[in-house]
Amino acid sequence: MRLEPLAGDDPRDVLRALRAALGAGPAVALGAEGRLQPGEVRPGTAVVVTTSGSSGVPKSVQLSRAALTSSALATAARIGAGQWLLALPAAYVAGVQVLVRSLVQGTEPAILSGRFSAAAFAHVVSGMHSSRGGERVPIYTSLVPAQLQTLVDAADEDAGVRRALASFEAVLVGGQALPVALRERAAAHGARIVRTYGSSETAGGCVYDGVPLDGTRVADTGGELRIAGPTLADGYLDDPELTDRVFVRDAEGTRWYRTGDAGTVEDGVVRVTGRVDNVIVSGGVNVSLDRVERVVRDVPGLSGAVVVAAPDERWGEVPVVVAARADVSDPDGALVAARASAAGAIGAPARPARILLLDEVPRLSSGKPDRVALKRLVAER
Known part of the structure; x- marks a missing residue:
């Protein structure tokens, strides 16, 4: 399988590259900033997402077509299908998944280009409302808490932003902990917030409001959360040592991702308490x-x-x-x-x-x- 780094992170270029990568085209490298060169990757790879995370150490995560599409289908099964708005960087795994969900569902994503603002968000949302067979097509988006904060602050005074927030069937919010007060303020404006938990290694969010998506398993092993299921990455490009350390198999042969997050799983509900380190x-x-x-x-x-x-x-x-x-x-x-x-x-x-x-x-x-x-x-x- 050929890997082709994408120059730049224009959402429309990323969308075209993903459409090819999910088909018979080459795998695409995103976020590498010149660190990766064209080359060969394992068969079935669709995307290599390079991210520094919070540690500052770059990691190139290999995601297969199967992992990406499994995540997109599980999301649709949980919250429904419709049209998605891309408001996140397209080279970030949550942005990639917004585009993948659109491709899997056969819909054209709306794209918020340039610097994020409440006014730009409301403007793009105002043009999203469409129908299919006489019925309104539900709309969805994915945000990080800082973006939601911007929208909620604006919605306190701007009716247009309030309408935009309330128009989504679901607003996925992940990337970091969501303050309770912010979620309550968003809900007061009619936003239907879904907290997500996941990472590049799990093809994006795989736990919604504390409940794993279908097919995903989460376990508390010695105080560290581990995740198994069809959305796991194949590992890290050109780093077998890190891959073996982070992705492990249990006695039954099940492959688990060691998240590095502290937390608990009680009655099927996942609670993240922080980073182990x-x-x-x-x-x-x-x-x-x-x-x-x-x-x-x-x-x-x-x-x-x-x-x-x-x-x-x-x-x-x-x-x-x-x-x-x-x-x-x-x-x-x-x-x-x-x-x-x-x-x-x-x-x-x-x-x-x-x-x-x-x-x-x-x-x-x-x-x-x-x-x-x-x-x-x-x-x-």
Whole structure:
């Protein structure tokens, strides 16, 4: 199977390449930024998605036609089929899946090009309404929390954005934890939000509102979540050692993906509590920064905050809250509230030491916070 890197990430170019890759055409490499050259990959490969994730270390994930189409079909079985709006980068796995779902369902995706804004979103949505056999075709989209925050903030004042949000049969939101307050605000505007959990290694979201898609299995193994099923990637391109470490087989021969996420599975419901490795030792006590972040995001003005570690002479490491300056009108009050909330929910060692306000929180191309850059900024300041 021939692999052809795609120059650029124009959504229409990605759509054409995916249409060929899901047929008899060559596999397409996305997000490689010149790191991958044309070459051969294992038969059945459709896409190689190169992503740095939150670690900053590039990984090229090999996804087969079978994995991508299995994910698209399982999504349709769970939430229904219709027309999709692409509002995410097309080279990001969630964007790829929006296009794959469209191709599998035989529909033309709507595409929001350029910089994301509430006005542009509402404009594109206004042209999506169509019918088939006299019945309205349901519409769907996929967003990250930062985009949903932009839309909800605008919807408070703009009826057009409210109508756009409420018009979707489902709005998938993934990529990072979704604050409860943000989901409630979106629901108040009529948005039907579906929280998704997954990664490039699972061909995108494979758990919807805590329940695995049909065919997907999730297990809690020693506190780490593992995933099995037809949507798993074949592994990492040219990295057999990492592939063998991340994709493992149990005694029955079932292949599992080690997510690196901490969590539980109770009565079939998956609950993610954070990254296994996103834990600091503060004053001799283990503190999950993911737990601190979830608590902090319930504080007014900090719904989009990110919590990272900073070195501390006395405690070793401490949590630090990073937020956009425009969101926080009273930094001192927000810090007091964040410290009180963290202490009450987790314990005194979880209290953030300070708040760092930035004009703009740096993000990866996927929309996730760039935690590597944030940790560096916090250490420098």
